[in-house]
Amino acid sequence: MQRRRADSSRRIGSRQGDILLTLDLNTPAHKGETPITLNGSVAKWNRETLRGPMSALLDVRNLHTEFRTGAGLVRAVDGVSYTVDPGETVAIVGESGSGKSVGAMSILRLIPDPPGRITEGQVLFGGRDLLALSAEEMRAVRGGEIGMVFQEPMTSLNPVLTIGRQITETLQQHRGADRATADRRAVELLSLVGIADPERRLRQYPHQLSGGMRQRIMIAIALTCEPRLIIADEPTTALDVTIQAQILELMADLTRRLNVALIIITHNLGVVARYARRVNVMYAGRLVESGPAAEVYHDPRHPYTMALLRSVPRLDRPRQARLDPVEGQPPDLTRLDGGCAFRPRCRFAVAACAESRPALEPAGAAGHLSACFRRDEIATLRVAA
Amino acid sequence: MTGAATDRPLLEVKGLHMHFPISEGIVMRRQIGEVKAVDGVDFSLKRGETLGLVGESGCGKTTTGRCILQLERPTSGEILYDGVDINGLARQERLALRRRIQVIFQDPYSSLNPRMKVGDIIGEPILVHGLAPDAARRTARVRELLSVCGLDPNFADRYPHEMSGGQRQRVGIARALALEPEFIVCDEAVSALDVSIQAQVINLLEDLREKFGLTYLFIAHDLSVVRHLCQRVAVMYLGRIVELAQCDELFDNPLHPYTRALLAAVPVPDPTVEAGRTFQPVRGEVPSPINPPSGCVFHPRCTLAVESCRQARPELRELRPGHWVACSQVN
Numbered sequence: 001m002q003r004r005r006a007d008s009s010r011r012i013g014s015r016q017g018d019i020l021l022t023l024d025l026n027t028p029a030h031k032g033e034t035p036i037t038l039n040g041s042v043a044k045w046n047r048e049t050l051r052g053p054m055s056a057l058l059d060v061r062n063l064h065t066e067f068r069t070g071a072g073l074v075r076a077v078d079g080v081s082y083t084v085d086p087g088e089t090v091a092i093v094g095e096s097g098s099g100k101s102v103g104a105m106s107i108l109r110l111i112p113d114p115p116g117r118i119t120e121g122q123v124l125f126g127g128r129d130l131l132a133l134s135a136e137e138m139r140a141v142r143g144g145e146i147g148m149v150f151q152e153p154m155t156s157l158n159p160v161l162t163i164g165r166q167i168t169e170t171l172q173q174h175r176g177a178d179r180a181t182a183d184r185r186a187v188e189l190l191s192l193v194g195i196a197d198p199e200r201r202l203r204q205y206p207h208q209l210s211g212g213m214r215q216r217i218m219i220a221i222a223l224t225c226e227p228r229l230i231i232a233d234e235p236t237t238a239l240d241v242t243i244q245a246q247i248l249e250l251m252a253d254l255t256r257r258l259n260v261a262l263i264i265i266t267h268n269l270g271v272v273a274r275y276a277r278r279v280n281v282m283y284a285g286r287l288v289e290s291g292p293a294a295e296v297y298h299d300p301r302h303p304y305t306m307a308l309l310r311s312v313p314r315l316d317r318p319r320q321a322r323l324d325p326v327e328g329q330p331p332d333l334t335r336l337d338g339g340c341a342f343r344p345r346c347r348f349a350v351a352a353c354a355e356s357r358p359a360l361e362p363a364g365a366a367g368h369l370s371a372c373f374r375r376d377e378i379a380t381l382r383v384a385a
Numbered sequence: 386m387t388g389a390a391t392d393r394p395l396l397e398v399k400g401l402h403m404h405f406p407i408s409e410g411i412v413m414r415r416q417i418g419e420v421k422a423v424d425g426v427d428f429s430l431k432r433g434e435t436l437g438l439v440g441e442s443g444c445g446k447t448t449t450g451r452c453i454l455q456l457e458r459p460t461s462g463e464i465l466y467d468g469v470d471i472n473g474l475a476r477q478e479r480l481a482l483r484r485r486i487q488v489i490f491q492d493p494y495s496s497l498n499p500r501m502k503v504g505d506i507i508g509e510p511i512l513v514h515g516l517a518p519d520a521a522r523r524t525a526r527v528r529e530l531l532s533v534c535g536l537d538p539n540f541a542d543r544y545p546h547e548m549s550g551g552q553r554q555r556v557g558i559a560r561a562l563a564l565e566p567e568f569i570v571c572d573e574a575v576s577a578l579d580v581s582i583q584a585q586v587i588n589l590l591e592d593l594r595e596k597f598g599l600t601y602l603f604i605a606h607d608l609s610v611v612r613h614l615c616q617r618v619a620v621m622y623l624g625r626i627v628e629l630a631q632c633d634e635l636f637d638n639p640l641h642p643y644t645r646a647l648l649a650a651v652p653v654p655d656p657t658v659e660a661g662r663t664f665q666p667v668r669g670e671v672p673s674p675i676n677p678p679s680g681c682v683f684h685p686r687c688t689l690a691v692e693s694c695r696q697a698r699p700e701l702r703e704l705r706p707g708h709w710v711a712c713s714q715v716n
Contacts, residue, residue: 095579095580095581095582096550096579210670212670213670240441240442240606240671241441241606241608241647241650241651242441242646242647242650242666242667243441243670244650245649245650245652245664245666245667246666246667246668249664249666267579267580268652269580269654270651270652270653270654270659271652272654273652273653273654273655273656273658273659274652274653274656274659274664275652293656294656294657297654297655297656297657298656298657307581308580308581309654311580311581311583311584312580312583312584312609312654313584313587313609313610313612313613314609314653314654314655315608315609315612315636315648315651315653316653316655316658319612319613319632319633320613322588322591323584323587323588323613324584325581325582325583325584325585325587325588326581326582326584326585327585329549329551329552329582330549330551330579330581330582
């Protein structure tokens with residue numbers, strides 16, 4: 001992205017030298033030729049064709065997370081596989097109930113059990129399977145190697161602790177830093193995320209700060225232990241448009257400069273277009289489309305992605321007479337059958353769609369995958385539709 | 386459209402102020418300040434027109450809507466509905482007016498009573514206003530309203546929790562239509578909905594506008610939705626309107642620095658377009674409405690601000706026909 005970030009770099013540029021970064025990018029490569037199992041069958045590609053020879057920082061393989069509810073078993077995440085490279089920004093797009101948040105929480109093993117349970121799969125982070133770690137080891141990963149930014153900063157910050165305490169706690173826990181070092185580092189971090197007068201802010205409580213400021217604090221906490229990956233779950237949904245833009249620019253700038261990978265979970269297609277290099281589209285617990293952002297937006301190969309892109313009004317296009325919505329209702333996850341979950345709302349559904357759920361397979365350009373039986377012909381069907 | 390466009394506006398808001406007192410002390414209660422939620426707002430709305438009211442949280446757009454709905458009593462200013470000041474009305478007249486002005490709320494979860502069946506939720510205003518006293522006619526009307534809003538009439542027997550967010554919002558719309566109003570305040574009516582459902586509800590609102598000749602005040606923060614739905618748009622900032630124009634004029638040719646900043650902040654769902662945009666977010670945050678900046682309230686964040694902006698509050702000026710801007714630095 002060749003965009004000017006004059007404002008944010010000026011704001012934090014003076015502090016740039018103060019931050020010592022010791023990021024280890026030599027992630028041990030895992031076995032590159034392992035076929036990925038998906039939907040019970042061995043997929044027809046390997047990592048080389050999928051992503052090139054680069055080794056991934058995060059490799060989620062065939063992840064399943066279930067919830068036992070009164071209404072029945074909900075497969076919130078139902079066989080999801082994707083990778084994130086070091087320093088890469090990947091967006092996960094989907095609607096409420098599509099499993100995008102549960103998927104991310106599963107990576108961090110933050111699924112309440114009961115009712116939830118990760119039943120299958122691997123989450124390889126730097127070569128280690130996070131799902132196989134002990135609770136103690138996992139605690140070191142959370143907030144240490146993987147930082148988190150949640151949607152609502154007011155509920156994720158502790159209201160009775162000062163901002164300073166919440167930042168230094170992370171440092172003391174994860175790094176064994178003494179109080180003075182932790183305090184110094186906390187001041188650095190607040191300057192890094194563009195907070196003026198950091199010494200005063202450290203003594204304040206969350207309720208004394210605005211929503212945008214609180215989200216900057218969340219980002220500072222996520223960055224505290226120099227993580228290699230940040231998972232941001234709807235980081236700007238609760239914020240106003242101008243503040244949303246500030247926070248996203250800050251995150252984009254910091255992740256680029258500090259070479260931190262970012263998984264951004266959002267429903268906002270504009271945010272994805274502006275910030276993500278790759279996009280994973282989720283529907284009913286599965287990835288239905290995945291690929292480079294430009295490919296997915298300009299040559300969508302799944303009817304859900306196509307319909308979603310068509311349904312939003314756009315400021316850069318002439319006004320339409322009527323919007324073209326995705327018809328029907330989101331699926332009830334307790335009542336899914338063996339067919340494609342999008343079938344009832346799909347304009348292109350055929351008989352085969354009722355018989356089995358299509359696997360995620362290559363479509364279009366390199367690295368572009370779609371879980372649709374008609375992924376190859378859909379480009380021509382799209383014009384006709 | 387059925388509503389004939391006459392010269393007299395359906396709604397006229399003149400010099401509306403809504404200041405909420407801030408009190409301190411338990412025994413000796415005293416006022417220590419006030420929140421200037423709405424601080425001098427003027428606009429008018431023609432019959433059959435949709436006016437968008439946009440701005441960020443705390444700009445006073447919802448409070449303006451609540452004053453029009455008579456849910457707040459303004460500190461000062463006039464709200465003329467069909468030529469009559471609604472704040473001077475007797476109780477009976479107010480009740481009659483409420484039939485003509487209805488509201489659709491943002492959150493389809495908290496705005497429907499979870500213990501009432503959908504049929505009772507929609508039927509209640511009909512009962513309260515005595516439009517269909519006997520149960521059979523009321524039931525028939527509820528079923529009709531449900532199908533007008535694109536729902537299965539049998540949903541009348543369901544509870545809100547049995548429905549999805551989009552379906553609940555349709556129930557909220559059916560309830561607003563129950564009294565056959567002519568004017569509806571849509572307060573963030575599609576903001577809480579998923580992307581794929583949002584377009585359905587927007588289309589429904591447009592269909593209903595045509596079918597019943599409705600006039601909407603569409604309060605929202607999503608600029609692309611406002612552009613799609615509205616004929617005119619007012620941009621609010623810290624209790625004041627900073628720009629007001631025909632929809633296309635406002636989006637094609639925004640004049641106020643705040644409007645420009647808002648438009649630039651909206652990412653377009655197209656990676657190629659986005660890669661080609663130069664973008665710099667507006668600095669700072671919205672100041673507190675308890676102690677707003679002197680002069681032009683936007684000056685601390687404005688790139689065009691000069692010394693005079695700190696002193697004098699710019700009035701709305703008509704710089705082009707129908708295009709009003711409250712900024713001294715644009716022409």
